[in-house]
Amino acid sequence: xxxxxxxxxxxxxxxxxxxxxxxxxxxxxxxxxxxxxxxxxxxxxxxxxxxxxxxxxxxxxxxxxxxxxxxxxxxxxxxxxxxxxxxxxxxxxxxxxxxxxxxxxxxxxxxxxxxxxxxxxxxxxxxxxxxxxxxxxxxxxxxxxxxxxxxxxxxxxxxxxxxxxxxxxxxxxxxxxxxxxxxxxxxxxxxxxxxxxxxxxxxxxxxxxxxxxxxxxxxxxxxxxxxxxxxxxxxxxxxxxxxxxxxxxxxxxxxxxxxxxxxxxxxxxxxxxxxxxxxxxxxxxxxxxxxxxxxxxxx
Amino acid sequence: xxxxxxxxxxxxxxxxxxxxxxxxxxxxxxxxxxxxxxxxxxxxxxxxxxxxxxxxxxxxxxxxxxxxxxxxxxxxxxxxxxxxxxxxxxxxxxxxxxxxxxxxxxxxxxxxxxxxxxxxxxxxxxxxxxxxxxxxxxxxxxxxxxxxxxxxxxxxxxxxxxxxxxxxxxxxxxxxxxxxxxxxxxxxxxxxxxxxxxxxxxxxxxxxxxxxxxxxxxxxxxxxxxxxxxxxxxxxxxxxxxxxxxxxxxxxxxxxxxxxxxxxxxxxxxxxxxxx
Amino acid sequence: xxxxxxxxxxxxxxxxxxxxxxxxxxxxxxxxxxxxxxxxxxxxxxxxxxxxxxxxxxxxxxxxxxxxxxxxxxxxxxxxxxxxxxxxxxxxxxxxxxxxxxxxxxxxxxxxxxxxxxxxxxxxxxxxxxxxxxxxxxxxxxxxxxxxxxxxxxxxxxxxxxxxxxxxxxxxxxxxxxxxxxxxxxxxxxxxxxxxxxxxxxxxxxxxxxxxxxxxxxxxxxxxxxxxxxxxxxxxxxxxxxxxxxxxxxxxxxxxxxxxxxxxxxxxxxxxxxxxxxxxxxxxxxxxxxxxxxxxxxxxxxxxxxxxxxxxxxxxxxxxxxxxxxxxxxxxxxxxxxxxxx
Numbered sequence: 001x002x003x004x005x006x007x008x009x010x011x012x013x014x015x016x017x018x019x020x021x022x023x024x025x026x027x028x029x030x031x032x033x034x035x036x037x038x039x040x041x042x043x044x045x046x047x048x049x050x051x052x053x054x055x056x057x058x059x060x061x062x063x064x065x066x067x068x069x070x071x072x073x074x075x076x077x078x079x080x081x082x083x084x085x086x087x088x089x090x091x092x093x094x095x096x097x098x099x100x101x102x103x104x105x106x107x108x109x110x111x112x113x114x115x116x117x118x119x120x121x122x123x124x125x126x127x128x129x130x131x132x133x134x135x136x137x138x139x140x141x142x143x144x145x146x147x148x149x150x151x152x153x154x155x156x157x158x159x160x161x162x163x164x165x166x167x168x169x170x171x172x173x174x175x176x177x178x179x180x181x182x183x184x185x186x187x188x189x190x191x192x193x194x195x196x197x198x199x200x201x202x203x204x205x206x207x208x209x210x211x212x213x214x215x216x217x218x219x220x221x222x223x224x225x226x227x228x229x230x231x232x233x234x235x236x237x238x239x240x241x242x243x244x245x246x247x248x249x250x251x252x253x254x255x256x257x258x259x260x261x262x263x264x265x266x267x268x269x270x271x272x273x274x275x276x277x278x279x280x281x282x283x284x285x286x287x288x289x290x291x292x293x294x295x296x297x298x299x
Numbered sequence: 300x301x302x303x304x305x306x307x308x309x310x311x312x313x314x315x316x317x318x319x320x321x322x323x324x325x326x327x328x329x330x331x332x333x334x335x336x337x338x339x340x341x342x343x344x345x346x347x348x349x350x351x352x353x354x355x356x357x358x359x360x361x362x363x364x365x366x367x368x369x370x371x372x373x374x375x376x377x378x379x380x381x382x383x384x385x386x387x388x389x390x391x392x393x394x395x396x397x398x399x400x401x402x403x404x405x406x407x408x409x410x411x412x413x414x415x416x417x418x419x420x421x422x423x424x425x426x427x428x429x430x431x432x433x434x435x436x437x438x439x440x441x442x443x444x445x446x447x448x449x450x451x452x453x454x455x456x457x458x459x460x461x462x463x464x465x466x467x468x469x470x471x472x473x474x475x476x477x478x479x480x481x482x483x484x485x486x487x488x489x490x491x492x493x494x495x496x497x498x499x500x501x502x503x504x505x506x507x508x509x510x511x512x513x514x515x516x517x518x519x520x521x522x523x524x525x526x527x528x529x530x531x532x533x534x535x536x537x538x539x540x541x542x543x544x545x546x547x548x549x550x551x552x553x554x555x556x557x558x559x560x561x562x563x564x565x566x567x568x569x570x571x572x573x574x575x
Numbered sequence: 576x577x578x579x580x581x582x583x584x585x586x587x588x589x590x591x592x593x594x595x596x597x598x599x600x601x602x603x604x605x606x607x608x609x610x611x612x613x614x615x616x617x618x619x620x621x622x623x624x625x626x627x628x629x630x631x632x633x634x635x636x637x638x639x640x641x642x643x644x645x646x647x648x649x650x651x652x653x654x655x656x657x658x659x660x661x662x663x664x665x666x667x668x669x670x671x672x673x674x675x676x677x678x679x680x681x682x683x684x685x686x687x688x689x690x691x692x693x694x695x696x697x698x699x700x701x702x703x704x705x706x707x708x709x710x711x712x713x714x715x716x717x718x719x720x721x722x723x724x725x726x727x728x729x730x731x732x733x734x735x736x737x738x739x740x741x742x743x744x745x746x747x748x749x750x751x752x753x754x755x756x757x758x759x760x761x762x763x764x765x766x767x768x769x770x771x772x773x774x775x776x777x778x779x780x781x782x783x784x785x786x787x788x789x790x791x792x793x794x795x796x797x798x799x800x801x802x803x804x805x806x807x808x809x810x811x812x813x814x815x816x817x818x819x820x821x822x823x824x825x826x827x828x829x830x831x832x833x834x835x836x837x838x839x840x841x842x843x844x845x846x847x848x849x850x851x852x853x854x855x856x857x858x859x860x861x862x863x864x865x866x867x868x869x870x871x872x873x874x875x876x877x878x879x880x881x882x883x884x885x886x887x888x889x890x891x892x893x894x895x896x897x898x899x900x901x902x903x904x905x906x907x908x909x910x911x912x913x914x915x916x917x
Contacts, residue, residue, distance in 0.1 A: 041696045091896040098642060098695065102838055103895050105831065109888030113881040121877065224827070230700045238696065267715045276704035280689055283701060287692045370785055396787025408782035410775045412843075417771045424772060425787025431796065435763045445768065484786065 011140050013260050014253050019146035021252020023211055026153045027229040028236065028244035029160070030204040035238045036177040037197045038089070039097050043104040046223035047111035048202055052077050053209030053218040054115045057124040066129075077202030080111075085195035112223055121220060126213040149211045156207055157245065160200075169196060177239070231279035251275045322381065323348045323492050323524035324369065329378035331364055331548075338364040340548040341378065346492070351518055351525040353535045353556075356545035357568060362528045363405060365545070366494045369526070370395055370402050383491065396425035399491035403481045403498055405528075411470035415461060415480050418469055419452045422484040455487045459513055475506045479513070486517055493517070493525045499534060507531060511538045536560065544568070602751055607744045615743050616816075622856045623750040624812040629836040629848030630754075630761055631804030636834070637842035638765055639797045640777030641690050642699040645706035646805050647829035648686075651822055652679045652709060653806025654813035655719050658820050661731060662721060668735045672753070675810050676803040682709070683802020690794055694780075706830055713822040720820070727821040730814045746815040753811065757804055762845055764800070773797055774843070805833075835887060839894050841901030850902035859883050 027049060034042045042048075055076055059069035088103055134141040164170035175183045176193045184190060212222055232251050236243025255278075259271045324346040331339040339361045346352045354362045367373040369380065371390035380387040382398055395401070401422070409418050427448075433441035456462045459479050464472065469480060478498055485493055495514070499507045511534055518525060529535045535542060536556035544552040544559055546568040552559050559565055606619065632646050656675035660666060666674070686705035690698050713719050720728050733740040733749070740749055764770055772793050775783040784790050813820045832855055840851025862883055866874050898904055 088892055095895075095899075098640075099895055099899065101642075101696065101699070102834075103892050105834070106888040106891030106895070109831075109884045109891070111888075113884035113888065117878060117881045117885070121881075227703070230703065234697055234700045269711055269715060272711050273704060273707035276700070276707055280701045280704045283689055283693055283697055287697065372781065372785075392781070392784045393787070393790070395785055402785060404782065408779050408785075410771075410778040410782070412774055412778055413771055420768065421771060421775050421783070421788060422786050424768065424789075427768065431764070431769055434767050434769055435760055437763065448768075488786070 008140055010257075012142075013256050015140065015142055016146065017253035017256030018249050019143070019150050019252070020256065021249040022146075022150040022153045022245075023208065023215070023248075024229055024232050024252050025245045025248025026156065026204065026208040026211065028232040028248055029157065029241055030201040030208065031229060031233050032239060032241050032244050033160075033197055033201045033204065035233075037173050038100075038176070038180075038194050040089070040100045040104065041097070041233075041238065042107075042201065043101060044084075044108035044111055045201065045205060045229070046227050047108040047115070048077070048080070048205040049209040049212065050218075050220065050223040051080070051111050051115040051209075052202065052206035053126065053213040053222060054119045054124070056206070056210060057126050057213065057218045058119045060126075061124065073206055074203055077206050078199040081197075081199030081202040082195045084198050085191060089194055089198075090191060108223070112220070116220065123217045123219040124213075126210065126218050128210060128214045145215065149215075152207065152211065156204065157241065160204075161241070169193075173197060228275050231275040234279040235282055251278065254278060321348050322346060323350070323383070324526070325381040326365070326369070327379050327381070329365070329368055329375045329380070331361075331368060331373055331375050337548045338373075339368070339375070342545070342548070342550050343378075344543050344550060344553060346524050346526055348491075348524055349518060349522045350541065351514070351527060351539045353527045353529060353539035353542045354545060355529065355532070355535055355542060356551075359547075360545040360568075361548040362545055363496055364548075366402060366496050366526065366528065369494060370400065396488060399489075400494065401485035401488050401490035401492075402494035403478070403485050403496055405496040405500065407474075407477055407481060409469050409477055409481055409484070412468065414466055414468055415456070415472070415483075416449075416452055416465040418480055419455060419461075419483045419487050420448050422487040423448050423451060425488070451487055455483050458516070459483050459486075460509075475502050478502070479510070482510070482513060489521060489523075491523055493523055495525060495527045495529075497528055497530065499529060499531060507534055514538065599755065602755075603748070607747065612743050615747050617860065618856055619747060620750060620816040621812070622852050623747075623754050624808050624816055625833065625836060625855060626849045626852035627754045627757060627811060628805050628808035628833045629840060629852050630758055630845060631801045631808060632833050633837045633843065633845070633848050634761060634765070634773075634804065635797050635801035637837055637844070637847070638770060638773045638777065639794070639801075641794070641797070642695070642834075643702040643801075644699050644827075644830050644834065645686065645702035645704070645709070646833045647825040647827070648706045648709035649679045649683055649802045649805040650809025650812060650829070651713055651825035652682050652802075653809035654820050654825070655713055656806065657810045657814065658728060658730065659719065659721075668733055668740075672807060672810060676806050679806020679809070680799040680803035683798050683805075684795060687795060687798030687802070690798060691791055703827075706827055710822050710826060727819055730818045730820050733814060750811050750815045753807060757807065758845060761804070765845070769793075835891055837901075838891060839901055841903030844901070844903040846906065847901050847903040850906065854902065855887075858886075862886075 027045065030045045030048070031042060034040055034045070052073060056069050056073040059072055060066065064072065084107065088107060089100075092100055092103055134143050136142075164174060172183070172188050172193050173196075175186070175188055176190060180190065183193075209218070209222070216222065228251070229248075232244060232247045234247075235251065236245070236247030255271055255274050258274045259268070263270050322345045325343075326345070327343050328341040329339055329343070330337070330341055342361070342365065344352075354365055356362055364373060368375045369382075369390065371392040371394070374389045378388075380390060382390070382400065385398075390398075410421065413421070427444060429438070429441040429444045432438075453462070453465075456465055459482065461476070461479060461483055464476060464480075469477060472480065478501075482495075482498060485495075493514075498514070499510050502510065514525060514527070515538060517523060527535070527539060539556060541554060542552075542556050542559045543550055544562070544565045546564075551564045551568060552562040554562075606615070610619070628646060628650060631649075632643060635641050635643055653675045656678035657671055660671045660674050664671075682705075686702065689701040693701060717723075733746070735749070738745070740746055765773070772783070772788050775788055776790055776793055780790060809825065812824075817824065836851035836855050837848055838851070839854060840849070841847030859879075863876070863879055866879060894901060
């Protein structure tokens with residue numbers, strides 16, 4: 001049915017999809033960080049990715065050396081995180097998750113608008129010094145860039161996991177994620193924890209922004225593309241880093257495969273909505289996603 | 300108008316002093332576990348018609364789980380239920396109203412944005428027959444239906460002394476009043492079986508006495524059966540006909556309040572080894 | 576006010592609603608007589624379409640508590656359905672509008688099915704599926720736009736009982752009539768036991784289920800009716816205001832616009848949709864006028880749009896923090912203050 005080349009091609013597409021899935025997972029992890037600790041679904045995560053990428057790219061284009069630009073961008077994202085906690089989260093502290101979600105919608109508008117006013121709306125090329133040359137493994141072409149991106153993402157996830165497991169702040173995150181009132185009762189500073197979490201999400205956004213930006217160019221549609229992380233969250237559960245990774249890979253792979261194999265029948269462009277429909281279908285069968293915790297409601 | 304409504308209520312009858320042979324509800328060896336936790340272990344018990352049955356026990360004994368299994372919020376792992384004339388392995392929550400079962404919740408399950416009247420009226424939604432279109436165009440059959448429901452709401456509100464509060468939004472009421480509204484919402488549907496999950500929690504002594512009065516009055520006028528979970532032993536003993544005691548998911552005693560109070564197993568469960 | 580108590584005698588009823596009657600009189604008679612065409616074309620027509628979309632979404636999100644991020648998709652369905660029905664079936668206008676509403680309702684039902692099992696964020700994400708899929712389908716399959724090469728169709732003229740409805744005034748009156756009728760219908764719906772059912776499900780779905788509220792049916796009806804109304808709003812947007820039908824105009828930003836309308840206007844209120852729509856329509860115009868005055872037209876429209884975005888986002892956050900019940904609550908306070916001084 002499928003000849004050897006066809007099979008190789010299938011593997012290539014799958015691997016390519018998996019690798020872009022890694023990138024989705026990266027954005028999704030930013031969501032998970034914030035959701036786990038504050039129950040807020042941060043719709044503005046995509047805007048933060050765009051903002052981070054634009055900051056970095058503009059600094060580099062202005063002549064700032066790579067490493068300094070990186071540090072400054074990271075600092076700016078941290079400051080942004082603190083600012084968001086102060087101006088948006090604290091006033092809305094006891095409100096429903098839906099209210100906070102809608103606030104992040106507003107936030108995404110603000111960040112996107114500000115990013116483009118400050119740095120303009122043109123597409124920027126972003127060169128991270130990672131070559132995009134494909135190399136061959138057993139007859140299958142793999143992009144070097146994608147591989148390096150996956151490695152970087154892996155390092156990030158590993159460091160985050162280590163951070164959560166072994167540092168005090170990480171422990172505080174987990175406590176707050178588990179039970180805000182209990183954490184308060186033990187004396188943990190919620191506002192500081194949240195500010196740190198948003199700052200961490202900002203750093204994750206920076207890494208994601210750089211990788212995505214190098215892949216696609218830094219432009220406004222970046223924030224739309226990273227919206228794709230939402231179906232990833234839905235599949236993997238909003239509060240699971242592992243789920244985000246597995247779901248990201250799954251979505252990345254199936255999306256690519258669908259585009260390549262099903263796309264021609266319907267004129268292409270499936271990638272825009274396929275992930276969402278897949279998430280929808282999975283939800284119909286498992287309303288809490290593949291990895292999401294089934295809430296046991298106490299009546 | 301009111302007398303016509305009153306005539307529809309079953310005539311008051313004396314509380315049976317011996318157990319009536321017909322059961323309103325019978326649980327047969329119900330078991331339920333969550334992960335490794337056995338919430339209920341082979342619990343069996345019966346509720347006779349017109350009986351007020353209390354379920355008591357230390358915290359975590361599984362009392363709410365019994366109510367949740369009966370109301371279909373939890374699915375039992377094994378065992379069965381007889382409700383009225385039908386046997387169930389699992390009850391579906393949507394079927395409760397038509398089976399004549401109504402309940403209140405431990406943590407109040409009212410609709411905070413709606414008025415007291417609307418909350419109580421919601422208890423009769425399952426009886427509505429007029430179509431949406433009739434409601435939108437205020438056709439006569441819809442208006443008649445609304446009037447009947449309004450009358451029933453007014454009547455139950457009068458019996459529970461809620462009339463002055465009918466137009467208030469529920470979220471503005473005191474906790475005790477809210478609990479009463481929840482009771483009214485359960486009673487307006489004229490259930491045959493009433494499940495009450497700690498209806499007096501957080502109330503003052505006076506409020507508790509009033510609440511007990513309302514429950515007893517409801518049983519006396521309509522002959523409904525009640526399963527009552529309550530921590531205040533004084534209230535329980537005074538109000539209920541029979542008491543079942545649960546501990547760690549098993550039933551350890553079942554009988555009249557006097558019998559249960561003397562049972563050594565019960566004393567042990569509540570007060571520890573030494574007191575027995 | 577208790578929803579199920581019989582309404583008081585008729586005369587008292589009318590007197591109470593005199594401000595509304597006054598507004599309607601002004602809208603139906605005053606505006607066409609005195610308002611300049613510019614106001615009708617640029618402000619009132621989009622206002623009416625967006626307000627109707629807000630009324631529709633509010634039914635689902637405000638009263639029903641089900642967040643939908645895909646409302647623009649249903650506007651698109653309404654607009655394209657009307658276009659195709661008129662093109663291929665050439666039916667009378669009222670029938671066309673009804674059929675497009677039904678089409679939108681059907682699509683709404685399909686994408687609303689997940690809401691039976693999902694809540695909160697999961698539902699919101701699934702509505703995005705509707706948004707992206709519908710936009711893609713309408714763009715991809717040329718049949719919908721009658722294979723027009725540019726993908727943009729100019730909306731054919733409307734006729735009612737032989738009268739052409741091309742003039743601004745007639746389009747305005749058509750929109751106004753539809754919006755008034757539908758809003759009245761929604762008012763009747765929400766101001767009665769059905770509305771209470773919806774709110775009950777929003778406030779505590781489990782309790783509603785147990786007392787016998789038909790949860791599944793009510794949710795689906797809410798999705799269907801809401802989508803139908805939003806579909807008609809899409810028809811108005813394309814046929815009375817823009818006079819073109821294209822998928823690009825019904826993108827995610829448009830969905831957010833409608834959501835913002837009901838948040839800023841006031842969730843679960845009818846007047847909120849109108850107040851919010853008014854703000855969303857008037858605000859960009861005000862902003863460009865202001866910038867022209869202050870900066871003499873030096874700021875280009877692209878930048879203005881971005882500034883608009885920022886201000887809109889800030890308004891959302893500000894309203895959520897300070898006045899979560901939106902402009903409707905502010906209006907109520909103003910009315911009470913007024914009543915007190917007189």
